[in-house]
Amino acid sequence: xxxxxxxxxxxxxxxxxxxxxxxxxxxxxxxxxxxxxxxxxxxxxxxxxxxxxxxxxxxxxxxxxxxxxxxxxxxxxxxxxxxxxxxxxxxxxxxxxxxxxxxxxxxxxxxxxxxxxxxxxxxxxxxxxxxxxxxxxxxxxxxxxxxxxxxxxxxxxxxxxxxxxxxxxxxxxxxxxxxxxxxxxxxxxxxxxxxxxxxxxxxxxxxxxxxxxxxxxxxxxxxxxxxxxxxxxxxxxxxxxxxxxxxxxxxxxxxxxxxxxxxxxxxxxxxxxxxxxxxxxxxxxxxxxxx
Ligand code: ASP
Numbered sequence: 001x002x003x004x005x006x007x008x009x010x011x012x013x014x015x016x017x018x019x020x021x022x023x024x025x026x027x028x029x030x031x032x033x034x035x036x037x038x039x040x041x042x043x044x045x046x047x048x049x050x051x052x053x054x055x056x057x058x059x060x061x062x063x064x065x066x067x068x069x070x071x072x073x074x075x076x077x078x079x080x081x082x083x084x085x086x087x088x089x090x091x092x093x094x095x096x097x098x099x100x101x102x103x104x105x106x107x108x109x110x111x112x113x114x115x116x117x118x119x120x121x122x123x124x125x126x127x128x129x130x131x132x133x134x135x136x137x138x139x140x141x142x143x144x145x146x147x148x149x150x151x152x153x154x155x156x157x158x159x160x161x162x163x164x165x166x167x168x169x170x171x172x173x174x175x176x177x178x179x180x181x182x183x184x185x186x187x188x189x190x191x192x193x194x195x196x197x198x199x200x201x202x203x204x205x206x207x208x209x210x211x212x213x214x215x216x217x218x219x220x221x222x223x224x225x226x227x228x229x230x231x232x233x234x235x236x237x238x239x240x241x242x243x244x245x246x247x248x249x250x251x252x253x254x255x256x257x258x259x260x261x262x263x264x265x266x267x268x269x270x271x272x273x274x275x276x277x278x279x280x281x282x283x284x285x286x287x288x289x290x291x
Contacts, residue, residue: 001257002276004044005160006034008051009261010061010269011153011172012204012249019148020284023060023269028282030054031271034159044167045106047159048081052102052171055155057138059145063155064099066145067173070180075142077173078187079105084166084195089115091187094180095122099142102171103135105187115189119181152176154186156193156202156251162275164255168193168200168216174207185210190217198255199223199232204268205240205248212244219252229253230289233260261288 008030010023034051038044056064067075079101082089090109092101093116107129108117117125130137154172170193172186184207185192192203194216201219203210210216215236222232233252240246241264249263251270261270263286271282281290 001259001274003160003162003164003257004035004038005253005257005259005274006031006038006047006051006157007251007253007259008034008055008157008271009202009204009249009251010055010155011149012247012263012265012268013153014150014266015284016148019060024282024284026055026058026060027269027271028280030157031273031280034157035273038159038161044159044161044165045081045083048157048167048169049102049106051157051159052155052169053100056100056102056171057140059143060148061155062149062152062173062176063171065140065142066148068176070178072180074180075173076180077101077171078183079169079171080187080189080193081105081109081167081169082189082193082195083109084168084200085197087196089189091116091189092122093118093183093187095119095126098126099138099140100135102169104129107134116187154204156204158200158202158251158253160253160255160257166195166197166200166253166255168195168202170202184208185215190214192216194220196220196224199229199252201250201252203248203250205265206246209240209244209246210248213239215240215248215250219250223252223254229258229260233262237262237264259288261286
């Protein structure tokens with residue numbers, strides 16, 4: 001596919017049918033906003049933040065505004081963003097009750113010399129981020145939401161700009177009713193998210209299983225070793241199944257804009273936009289590559 005490319009996913013899970021249209025509209029809008037950021041001269045970091053921001057802003061996914069509570073009735077969120085060419089990342093874990101952890105993860109990447117900030121430290125950093133005017137406080141308010149995904153779902157995005165720079169990101173609240181402090185794969189470098197100058201991956205599914213095979217890093221590694229993105233994605237999916245019996249999904253994109261989408265759950269809403277497709281490709285059960 002022709003660069004630039006933006007790929008967005010809304011989690012490997014099962015979504016109640018009556019929400020499918022709204023979910024597809026959201027992933028489509030996220031891919032469009034990501035591409036719009038690139039067209040305005042932004043970097044791949046801007047595109048991934050913008051795309052994930054859109055998904056966090058709806059209450060359709062168990063991320064951002066739609067996050068579900070942990071066992072103690074509290075909201076704890078995880079997010080990560082990684083710039084493949086600099087091999088630098090920012091992540092926040094168990095940050096309480098904010099709407100856009102992806103922006104905070106980017107703040108960690110760009111404004112601190114650290115890579116991962118957890119819990120109350122992440123909430124303090126959020127206040128610092130707002131005070132510095134790096135991002136504004138969102139005005140959107142959290143309300144009780146219906147059960148849209150049967151289990152959990154994470155949102156993720158990958159952008160490759162015209163020069164082949166790759167950024168991957170992810171945002172989630174993990175699992176409804178999780179143990180307080182539980183962190184899955186999504187904000188862990190090499191597990192839920194990874195990017196190098198060759199490829200970027202973002203995964204979704206049961207974090208405890210994805211962590212065991214460092215799925216994101218392995219997917220990118222296989223591409224670095226010469227496999228196509230398609231073949232690399234199939235390889236990590238079958239490894240996950242064989243070694244952990246976990247269900248999951250991932251998107252994987254290389255620096256030429258080749259895209260792979262794999263999942264073994266009933267749904268994984270995905271939207272893809274690139275320099276050579278006029279309309280966004282989007283589907284609840286994506287078949288990729290498109291015939
Ligand atoms: N991977 C996420 C987690 O375990 C959940 C998901 O992708 O649905 O935290």
